[in-house]
Amino acid sequence: MNPIAIIGGGGWGTALAITLARIERDVRLWVYEPYLVETMIATHENPLYLPSVRIPSAVRVSNRAEEVLAGVHIVILAVPSHVYRQVFSNMLPLLNGEMFFVSATKGIENETLMRMSEVVADVAKARFTPRIAAISGPTFAPEVARGEPTALVVASPDEQLRLFLQKELSVPRFRLYTNPDLIGVEISAAVKNIIAIAAGVVDGLGLGSNPIAALITRGLAEMTRLVVACGGRRETLSGLAGLGDLVLTSYGNLSRNRRLGVALGQGKDIEDVLSSTRMVAEGVKTAKSTVALARKLNVEMPIAEKMYAVLYEGLKPQDAISDLMERKLKEE
Secondary structure (H helix, E strand, O other), X not given: OOOEEEEOOOHHHHHHHHHHHHHOOOEEEEXXXXXXXXXXXXXXXXXXXXXOOOOOOOEEEEOOHHHHHOOOOEEEEOOXXXXXXXXXXXXXXXXXXXXXXXXXXXXXOOOOOOEHHHHHHHHHOOOOOOEEEEEEOOOOHHHHHOOOOEEEEEEOOOHHHHHHHHHHHOEOOEEEEEEOOHHHHHHHHHHHHHHHHHHHHHHHOOOOOHHHHHHHHHHXXXXXXXXXXXXXXXXXXXXXXXXXHHHHHHHOOOOHHHHHHXXXXXXXXHHHHHHOOOOOOHHHHHHHHHHHHHHHOOOOOHHHHHHHHHHHOOOOHHHHHHHHHOOOOOXX
């Protein structure tokens, strides 16, 4: 079977490596921190981002990109969105147009408002035109790593590519569906993190279950408007990358974005919350790019706007909820 390179040794990248190595294929995992590489090789565990889950010997861990990328056909990119361009740019001399690229990162670049697949295309264009797809869906890294049943989508307008990746990346208890709507899948994956923060805020304020259900529903409407405005398909929002991921991230206790929202609702300072963990809550950075993109496209996204105000403008969480409830009455 074709060797696979996974770029990014966080929880998600490590979980993907563990999963894809279950069928005894050659999986290489690039990890940025040299000391973490040494620890992972010695203990067969990622103590920083995915503790207590054994990494199989079929996973080769390294911080040397040339070792990880040599001879591979599939490159999965699983680094945080704010370093995505830098990491891909640094590795570009080792990449080529024969490789298939898979974005596993959920975010929108703040500086350019590009989706992650667009960042790949933008960086690579000077040397080659990349064949790029994205994988997304309702996933918590620890559950994936433990082999719990999981379903995702692999999205690309290139039918041949998505069918190839579906076959190559599907393993027992890790099921991939295909979707041609790369735009819709990537936008949904990014924006749902903001709605999850809002759901956590409601929970942290102790407001009960009713408002969370309403918020998720109206949040899905916001996601749909932005996806359609960007050129994606409305139907994508009813699938795994839309509603599926939104429900999991808004309700699941393993959701970093939801936990951040809960802490904010309980009155904790955002800087204190963010400094207390190494894990990245993508919704914090995505709030900036999502609101900027919505304003650029003249898309109404009141929940995203209020979460941006909470995160960056000092709006109190309880005032954000009040503002949303007191908006002008309208049709659904």
